[in-house]
Amino acid sequence: MSSNEEIKDEKSYTESIELTQEAFKHLENASRIGIDIGGSLAKIAYSSSYEYKTALFSDTENNSNSIYSVNEIKKTIPTLNFIKFETKYIDSAVDYIKRNLSSLEEPERAKSIRATGGGSHKYKELLSQKLDLEVKKEDEMSCLIMGCNFLLRHVPNEVFTIDYDTLEYEFKPVQTGNIFPYLLVNIGSGVSILKVESDDNFQRVGGSTIGGATLWGLGSLLTDAKNFDEIIELAEKGDNRNVDMLVKDIYGGSYDLLGLNDDLIASSLGKTTRSSHESVSREEYLKKFKQEDLARSVLIMICYDISQIATLHARIHNIDRIYFGGYFIHNCRVNMKFLKHGISYWSQGKMECLFLRHEGYLGAIGAFLKISQELDHTKYSWFENYAHSSTQSISRKRNDSNPFDCFELNQEDHKLVTCPLLDHESYIPDLVDLTKDEEARSYWLSCFERTIETYEKQCIKSYLEDNDEQTLRRASDFKKSYLNKLNELKESPFAFGRLTVRSLLDLREHCMAEFQFFDVYSNEKRDENKHGLELLGNRLDYIENINDLNEKWKELFRGFLAGNVYDYGAQSFIEKQKMGHLEKFTQALNSIDDSFHTMENYTDLIDKLKFNQYKCICIFVDNSGFDLILGVLPFVIEILKNKETKIILCANSKAAINDVTYQELTLVIKKACLLSDVLNDAFYKTQNLILIENGSASPCLDLSRININLAKAINFHKVDLIILEGMGRAVHTNFDAKFKCDSLKSAVIKNKWLAEKFKQLTNLKDNETKFEFLKEDKFPVLFKFEKFFP
Structure with a gap:
């Protein structure tokens, strides 16, 4: 490439950073800034905020034709933003920050920048002069650890290991209350090994002079590679067995007495030794070996050396979790592969070799936290905004088409904690890991x-009154944004961690919110709630007139399941609704497979309910309208007839499809109290009916992240039965969840592909559920009651 082409390329690159808001989201509201400047990459972390629209539900006047009103309000959401780019563009990036950063005159704004990394001294004057702020340097190791602790606590699907054969990522759940102790092995030019026992208790316990610079140096001497990344590219293509001496090269096969396999490396580069009888020049001698093989041998040697040293330190300090970080492993699976193999070998499979999805940001996050310590981020919970996060990291290659890497965390409205009755040690929320199941992913x-397109049209419809060009453009932009993300996930399914149905649903909600579309089914939900309340009295009378208790409970659960048919996220429901097949609740009752009462443990559940053996039942409800009012409420009212039993109804904190929100639930319950004395007394007098928001904004449910107030209520009221309702909460997530109490998972399976795949995915017995989709026009159901045995 000519010098003119390089200048043109660099100009294009810097302009892409300077001119796009995609890189520096919400920069105009940025306050505290932390920066980590390395030799290759610069990373910036800052706090900010943005306004978003949401719905406010409130009671209407008595003479109103509507059961409640829905108004639009604006709320401010705090964010943490992170961006990573090549260090050579730090000058233009700082110029961009200067131009776009609002005045820092407000008293709550930071008056300084915290910087760490090897370049913090070199670029200190540039940062100080251009931003007119004091630059304070922070210790690199303490920043790394603070950043690591933050990611482990706040970012789900952050931790992964790698499969040795396929090089695919395998994400590991992290018990956020039990992240210590661990070793952090940071591989830069050399290696530093840090033992971390708590937020404040950590120390460097060892290291090695053999690190990334060693690979770079030896690679430069042995190959024609001009930089670190070219050495890695060579190593990926090589075969070390051509230059390494293996056990079989010495002993003719395995050395069984010592337990040494025949293909074990006995001596790195052992086959390249030169005899004193060789008279050829060094250059001529080197030509006998492929540069790719030499590079791979050196890479394996260094990875195995580092992994052995790390294993020995872990054994000394009785630690079984080892995290690796540093540019040495950045976006480089082959390096991870050999580190993983080394840890597995030296520890005999007893220690975990772990990596972090955002390991490149550790220093910047730590520097940011240094300037934000008074905010105490442990008081808050965060979620990854997929719409504002990159699906691909910066490539190590020169012709990189991805000029920056970024991700964003948004603050939750509540502190989120693990459900206290969840068996959290074995808990993985999602039924199917789409990163592993290629058929399911496709x-x-x-x-x-x-x-x-259905959601694009619904976005437009929800803004019917101002259906102007701007609304049409926003809806089109939402569609384009979501489709772009889906296409990127086809190429990089690991981008947001474990790819699941839940993450795809959440991504869609995030993309809608990005273009200011919120609760787009609020009007439909309100209409269906009104219709459901009009029918509730008749439904209650019908159930009350069933004299046989067993038949009454059967009808209650039949209605509980039938209500779950009304799911706007299910295409089969939409199609039936368009044909007028589900206008009446009786049609829904007749549309489900009613053999649920023959399933395992059904009789045990009914006996416990009939004889009032539960103190408190916690129900995670699903959809608004018929589902809630005609399905769930009759069941709730029957339970509440026994004044010794309490019920907690948990609804979403924020909207997702037609799922009922806490605000809607509260208003609907108040209206329903006018139709049922039992409900009225339980809600207003005895407080045996408790409504709590679950902390979720998803059609699915991660029980390791629920509203802390709900967790406290579960403990306080001594919940002994948990009911999960709907496909999102009981099938796509939590199907395999185990609890320290009885549990019921109930759903109508409205997806044909899933119904056919379900048995294969879950290894269910035939008497636990039915799988023939729409047999005799019937939806299959899940009705899974599990008893807890202490």
Whole structure:
């Protein structure tokens, strides 16, 4: 490439950073800034905020034709933003920050920048002069640890290991209350090994002079590679067995007495030794060996050396979790592969070799936290905003088409904690890992692609009164943004961690929110709630007139399941609704497979309910309208007839499809109290009916992240039965969840592909559920009652 081409390329690159808001989201509201400047990459972390629209529900006047009003309000959401780019563009990036950063005159704004990394001294004057702020340097190791602790606590799907054969990522759940102790092995030019026992108790316990610079140096001497990344590219293509001496090269096979396999490396570069009888020049001798093989041998040697030293330190300090970080492993699976193999070998499979999805940001996050310590981020919970996060990291290659990498965390409205009755040690929320199941991944990505126009139209419909060009453009932009993300996930399914149906649903909600579309089914939910309340009295009378208790409970659960048919996220429901097949609740009752009462443990559940053996039942409800009012409420009212039993109804904190929100639930319950004395007394007098928001904004449910107030209520009221309702909460997530109490998972399976795949995915017995989709026009159901045995 000529010098002119390089200048043109660099100009194009810097302009892409300078001119796009995609890189520096919400920069105009940025306050505290932390920066980590390395030799290759610069990372910036800052806090900010943005306004978003949401719905406010309130009671209407008695003479109103509507059961409640829905108004639009604006709320401010705090964010943490992170961006990473090549250090050579730090000058233009700082210029961009200077131009776009609002005045720092407000008293709550930071008056300084915290900087760490090897370049913090070199670029200190540039940062100070251009931003007119004091630059304070922070210790690199303490920043790394603070950043690591933050990611482990606040970012789900952050931790992964790698499969040795396929090089695919395998994400590991992290018990956020039990992240210590661990070793952090930071591989830069050399290696530093840090033992971390708590937020404040950590120390460097060792290291090695053999690190990234060693690979770079030896690679430069042995190959024609001009930089670190070219050495890695060579190593990826090489075969070290051509230059390494193996056990079989010495002993003719395995050395069984010592337990040494024949293909074990006995001596790195052992086959390249030169005899004194060789008269050729060094250059000529080197030509006998492929540069790719030499590079791979050196890489393996260094990875195995580091992994052995790390294992020995872990054994000394009785630690079984080892995290690796540093540019040495950045976006480089082959390096991770050999580190993983080394740890597994030296520890005999007893220690975990772990990596972090955002390991490149550790220093910047730590520097940011240094300037934000008074905010105490442990008081808050955060979620990753997929719409504002990159799906691909910066490539190590020169012709990189991805000029920056960024991700964003948004603050939750509540502190989120693990459900206290969850068996959290074995808990993985999602039924299907789409990163592993290629068939399922292809199906669900295509499914979400096919239905995107439905949501585009619904976004426009929800703004019917101001259906102008701006609304049409926003809806089109939402569709484009979501489809772009789906296409990127086809190429990089690991981008947001474990790819699941839940993450795809959440991504769609995030993309809608990005273009200011919120609760787009609020009007439909309100209409269906009104219709449901009009029918509730008749439904209650019908159930009350059933004299046989067993038949009454059967009808209650039949209605509980039938209500779950009304799911706007299910295409089969939408199609039936368009044909007028579900206008009446009786049609829904007749549309489900009613053999649920023959399933395992059904009789045990009914006996416990009939004889009032539960103190408190916690129900995670699903949809608004018929589902809640005609399905769930009759069941709730029957339970509340026994004044010794309490019920907690948990609803979403924020809207997702037609799922009922806490605000809607409260208003609907107040209206329903006018139709049922039992409900009225339980809600207003005895407080046996408790309504709590669950902390979720998703059609699915991660029980390791629920509203802390709900967790406290579960403990306080001694919940002994948990009911999960709907496909999102009981099938896509939590199907395999185990509890320290009885549990019921109930759902109507409205997706044909899932119904056919379900048995294979779950290894269910035939008497636990039915799988023939729409047999005799019937939806299959899940009705899974599990008893807890202390």
